[in-house]
Amino acid sequence: MKKNKEVNRDLIKIRSIANYQFGKNIGKMLFPENSIIVKSRNTGKIRYIYHNNKLLATLRAKDGLLALTLDGAERILKVKTLRCKIKIKNEAAKYVIEGKNVFAKHVIEVNEDLRPQDEVIVVDEEDNLVAVGKAVLSGEEMKAFKHGVAVKVRRGKLN
Structure with a gap:
């Protein structure tokens, strides 16, 4: 018991x-x-x-x-209010799915409340799972910056 x-x-x-x-x-x-x-x-x-x-x-x-x-x-993944989801461009998704990091210029959608070191789920434009990893920048910074790593990918769907 x-x-x-x-x-x-x-x-x-x-x-x-x-x-x-x-x-x-x-x-x-x-x-x-x-x-x-x-x-x-x-x-x-x-x-x-x-x-x-x-x-x-x-x-x-x-x-x-x-x-x-x-x-x-x-x-x-299907939860609409998921704050840890980051949407990236399809052109970048083909690299991220192999385990490459996400750059800020490829981020399309992100919750501005996201903080560095937060756990994130990376999806492509059609909301297909691409990778999981850790945010390097805040959500605001991901939207504003055009250079630098936004997410350090731990595991891509294909690696």
Whole structure:
């Protein structure tokens, strides 16, 4: 019985982090009831979250926030109010999908509230998932700048 309560508490915790990081009610959509939570053997802290044998996210020890995988991003991509979504030009998408970084001049749409170091989902003009990564610039800077890296891509859909 204790094990079940602990799993439930962990699920509530990661859902709360997802809600904080990505927006209201995202946690439930990203992590369903039957998600598997893997903890570190050494520290006992949450490290990975799986669903149907697919890694959805990693809980970063550095800042306690989630790093999404492509499978995790796919689960929440259709949310209209998703603040971590960045739309880029199709001409740049063919490079970003291979794992190349996103440059500010290729950003078409971005939430101005986005901050540097925020986790982001990169999509093309048709809202197809291209990559996941970390913002280097704020949303305002991405719109204003014409030079420089806007997103450091962690994983492109093809790499």
